[in-house]
Amino acid sequence: MSNEQVMRLHPITIAINFFNAIKTLLLPVVIFVFSAKLELSLDPSDGENFYPTLALLGGAILFLCIVFIFAWIKWRKFIYWFEDGELRIEYGLFVKNKRYIPFERIQTLNYKEGILHRPFKLVRVDVETAGGSADAEVSLTAITREQASRIELEMKKAKQEVVVAEDGTIEDVAEIRIEKEFIYQINTKELILLATTSSSMGILFSAVAAIASQFNDFIPYERIYGEVQNIVRFGVLFIILIVLGAILLSWAVAILISYFVNYGFKLERTEEQLFLSKGLLEKKRTTLQMNRVQGIRIIENPIRQLFGYCRVIIDSAGGSGDEKEDQVVLLPFIKKKNAIRILQELFPEYVWETTYTKVPKKSLIRYLLNPIYVPLIPVGFVSYYFYPYGMWSIVLIPLILLRAYWQYKTAGFAVNHLQLTIVHRYFSKTTFVVQKNRIQSMRVTQSYFAERKDIASCHVHIMSSTTGFTAHLKHFDLQAISQLFKWYQPNK
Incomplete structure (x- = not known):
């Protein structure tokens, strides 16, 4: 292996690794900060809270620097090259890891272009082999399209789909550039219907409620509730409007996410x-x-x-x-x-x-009874201890029976x-x-x-x-x- 053969990932890999690490750690850090109920202040006169705030900011900056250094090391120590019909990869600082993947074992090359890839005309390449693993055998986080094409060429050469003549020209043995047959493409109407009928809207609605519950110390919910209560006395229309507004907002966000993810499918x-x-x-x-x-x-x-x-x-x-x-x-x-x-x-x-x-009809009773045993206990508990409003929980029983009958018929x-x-x-x-x-x-x-x-x-x-x-x-x-x-x- 000569220095000319060794290739590195694009330096933008540092930023990708950095943001991926921050994304993974961000939610636990945010939950910790808000659950600790810290009182932060940047006013020097507030000595009780000013210095803890500076310490917290200093710790955050130090943490970000450490994450960046590890991202840089991960990029610097990752190299790959082609040798003896194999894609060879070496990475790791304290523990050196080497992976040799024969090109003939590579089944597919999947390409992804993220927000940080596209301005530099880069792609992420996931190399999958015949091993049947759920994860890619190896991922090249950010390489040029020319490098990705070279990997594909080496794979085809190993499978004898192409041969390279003495003058360096490539002879097509297996019609590499086969014209792809178009089968299906989603349209804008289907994208909107896809988002409208998916479960993501409910998940977003629950996520917004869960996040909002973490801001009790910053949002005066009690005062807002007191003011809203005065309005609610005149009717339930206000509550209905709030619920409908939250549903419409979740629906709009679900459409937006689905549009971005499935655009041009x-x-x-x-x-x-x-x-x-x-x-x-x-x-x-x-x-x-x-x-x-x-x-x-x-x-x-x-x-x-x-x-x-x-x-x-x-x-x-x-x-x-x-x-x-x-x-x-x-x-x-x-x-x-x-x-x-x-x-x-x-x-x-x-x-x-x-x-x-x-x-068979004799199985209907099993379909109806099996899902009832578990909810009967909480329904009975709620009905007894929260009588009479707890009796509304009995409505769940016919709904469960209806779903069971639907399963039986299907x-x-x-x-x-x-x-x-x-x-x-x-x-x-x-x-x-x-x-x-x-x-x-x-x-x-x-x-x-x-x-x-x-x-x-x-x-x-x-x-x-x-x-x-x-x-x-x-x-x-x-x-x-x-x-x-x-x-x-x-x-x-």
Whole structure:
């Protein structure tokens, strides 16, 4: 390895590492400061609070300097180079780490362009191998697009998709620059509907309430409440307006976030790969190998199901999903009939229209009773100790029963030659499709009381990222479950 061969990440990596560290530590620090109820002052005459404030600011500056130094060391000690058909990486200060990745083992290169990447025409490259890990084998935080193209070229050379002639010209052996076929792109209307029907609005509403509760010492809630109480005496309209305002604000923020994250979502394909790109502030391009698809899920939450929309998720044997996600979102928001058409085009070996084996009527009582046991205790406690207003908690019981009945009516499965299709519901309806050779394990369970009624449950597990995914068939007829288990046996 010569000095000319060694390459470093772009210096902007220092800033990226610095901000990532601050982002990770910021929330605990903020919670500590506000929970400690510190009285801060920059007035020198207030000696009791002035010097603690200076000490706090000095500690914060020292902390930021330490974080910056570690970010600089992390960048300085990270080098990579190409040698003997391998991508070689060395990093670490006190403990030297070396990783050698053969180019022929690299499956995909995923690219991301964040806010700090784009002004300098840089990309982050996540290198994924055939190991099937949820995380990338290695991440090159910030390199030029030319360096990223060189890694891709070295990978293709190792796989004998290109050869380099003696004069340095590249001969295309496997038609590297294959024209991608356009499949689908989300539009503005679908982006707004995606945000409106997602759960992010409720999460944002809860987050705002939780953050606001930490500012009791700075916001005079009691005085505000006293003034509001005088207004509320004239009616509940004021409260309704406040709630509606908070909901509208959360809805607007959810739309904004969804717009930035899913902006320009586009699906393209070649014969062996799928390419997904999205993002406004942070552009992401994900590559998915078709032969690594383990299962396909069509998810319809109640609101989307009412209007015929769904989301399609791919369970892949590897970390091709976004960060902190275990799967690839193939179609984030689309009419179900259009989703079926696209899936038939991409995966013609799958059957998408079938007849399901449904849950028998004798299992209805199990669907209704099982979810009731746990909430009965808190409902009884609240009703007794907070009578008469606590009696309103009884409303939860019919709602739980209604959801259980909905689950009973939804559940079903179908076997089509070498394919298993499972439909089940928690709140959202999930249609799970998997080929027999992709199933990692199948487990049948049966309680004592279920055995007396000839009822059994089955749990189908596939490999998807690190934890995998399990589909459940609850309280089906024992004979139907037995036939399914025989179908799964390898010698059948």
